[in-house]
Amino acid sequence: MDFLDIIHTRRSIRKFACDPVSPELIEKILRAGMASPTATNSQSWRFIIVDNRDTLNEIARIHPYAKPAADAPLAIVVCGDTSAGHAPEFWPQDAAAAVQTMMLAARSLELGSLWCGIHPHTGREDAFIRLLGIPGSVRPFALLIIGHPLQPFTHEDRFDEAKIHHNRW
Amino acid sequence: MDFLDIIHTRRSIRKFACDPVSPELIEKILRAGMASPTATNSQSWRFIIVDNRDTLNEIARIHPYAKPAADAPLAIVVCGDTSAGHAPEFWPQDAAAAVQTMMLAARSLELGSLWCGIHPHTGREDAFIRLLGIPGSVRPFALLIIGHPLQPFTHEDRFDEAKIHHNRW
Numbered sequence: 181m182d183f184l185d186i187i188h189t190r191r192s193i194r195k196f197a198c199d200p201v202s203p204e205l206i207e208k209i210l211r212a213g214m215a216s217p218t219a220t221n222s223q224s225w226r227f228i229i230v231d232n233r234d235t236l237n238e239i240a241r242i243h244p245y246a247k248p249a250a251d252a253p254l255a256i257v258v259c260g261d262t263s264a265g266h267a268p269e270f271w272p273q274d275a276a277a278a279v280q281t282m283m284l285a286a287r288s289l290e291l292g293s294l295w296c297g298i299h300p301h302t303g304r305e306d307a308f309i310r311l312l313g314i315p316g317s318v319r320p321f322a323l324l325i326i327g328h329p330l331q332p333f334t335h336e337d338r339f340d341e342a343k344i345h346h347n348r349w
Numbered sequence: 350m351d352f353l354d355i356i357h358t359r360r361s362i363r364k365f366a367c368d369p370v371s372p373e374l375i376e377k378i379l380r381a382g383m384a385s386p387t388a389t390n391s392q393s394w395r396f397i398i399v400d401n402r403d404t405l406n407e408i409a410r411i412h413p414y415a416k417p418a419a420d421a422p423l424a425i426v427v428c429g430d431t432s433a434g435h436a437p438e439f440w441p442q443d444a445a446a447a448v449q450t451m452m453l454a455a456r457s458l459e460l461g462s463l464w465c466g467i468h469p470h471t472g473r474e475d476a477f478i479r480l481l482g483i484p485g486s487v488r489p490f491a492l493l494i495i496g497h498p499l500q501p502f503t504h505e506d507r508f509d510e511a512k513i514h515h516n517r518w
Contacts, residue, residue: 183457186352187381187450211508212356216449217464223507228514235516270466273491276445280385281356284453288352295386297439313518322442338392339380345397347404349482 186288189333193292196252196327200231205289206254209326212285213258218274222265225278228257228312235311242307243323246296252327256282257298257308263317272299275321282324292329298322355457358502362461365421365496369400374458375423378495381454382427387443391434394447397426397481404480411476412492415465421496425451426467426477432486441468444490451493461498467491 210227218224230236231254240250249255258279260271279295286293298304299321308320379396387393399405400423409419418424427448429440448464455462467473468490477489 181352183350183352183355184377184381184454187454188384190384190386192386207508208353210513211506212353214507214509214512215357215359215505217359217361217452219466223509223512226512226514228516228518230516232516267466269469272441273445273466276442277449280446280449281453283386284450285353285356297388297436297442300438312514312516315518318518336384337380338383339376340383340392343383343392343395344379345395345481347397347399347401347481349397349484349487 186284188335188337190284190287191334191336192294193329193331194248194294195330196248196292197330198251198253199328200253201291201326205291208289209282209285213278213282216277216281218265219270220266222274224260224264224271224274226259226261226318228259230255230257238311239323242311243296243304246323246325248294249325252325254326256324256326257312257320258322258324259314259318259320261318272321279322279324286326287333291326292331294325296323296325355453357504357506359453359456360503360505361463362498362500363417363463364499365417365461366499367420367422368497369422370460370495374460377458378451378454382447382451385446385450388439389435391443393429393433393440393443395428395430395487397428399424399426407480408492411480412465412473415492415494417463418494421494423495425493425495426481426489427491427493428483428487428489430487441490448491448493455495456502460495461500463494465492465494
């Protein structure tokens, strides 16, 4: 499958089969995330793999848009170490790039994913810090729910010329 | 080429040939960027294509890490409309995901790219707002320099098990 087709058929998946995601696929997704660029090469991202059923159910309860976690076999909480590197103010951008890379990697492996925002909502951040014991300078950035999809990978094209300017606004 | 190989051979490119990037390739990169997810589907990203030589030279002057723009044929300034959608606080994450998607799309098209941060440095934001006439609620997020690379796409693997936790930190 062409790379651009992977990009255009990645979509938010909200219905997942209960089948587990193999450790090999989880590692491929994390390895892809860690191939993303970071400001001053800080590699500020940190990851919490969640596959414990009780914890996934609790995640579905504490995040307002994470109900699919109650059915999915896997979630990865992408965090950022806000003290890493020489330009730590960019940590949310580092984390966002990693999340998108992981969603695309998942799609290329025929897995579905859903990005649920945590940062900058401090209430959501605090709930994940408490649930997962996230320490010190590390902050939870986003929840990525992953699993074998029960929805099709439809083609999305949101190209809009009105959003493009040339040499000046 | 395997999708994961594209991800792992994307790297920051800082030396570019002067050959122009064709309009067809520019459109493919922008189309890929607009296939990225946005919070509440706000599609908050906006794009300014810069291929004017004087403007590229000025960009190399006003951004401390954008010297390669003085040789590159193209830059895309990725902006966010901070008033778009129902959760506008996520606009920098929307923009970061689009930048990463565009870098990967460029790599898949054998083009190199370099991500230069603008937001949240207000001094850099102001300089781009003035240079490009960026209006009202729109803010410049990042500069993406693009061109035919004069450096190889080496394989990067930054996988680090110490950054991964399981069910709890």
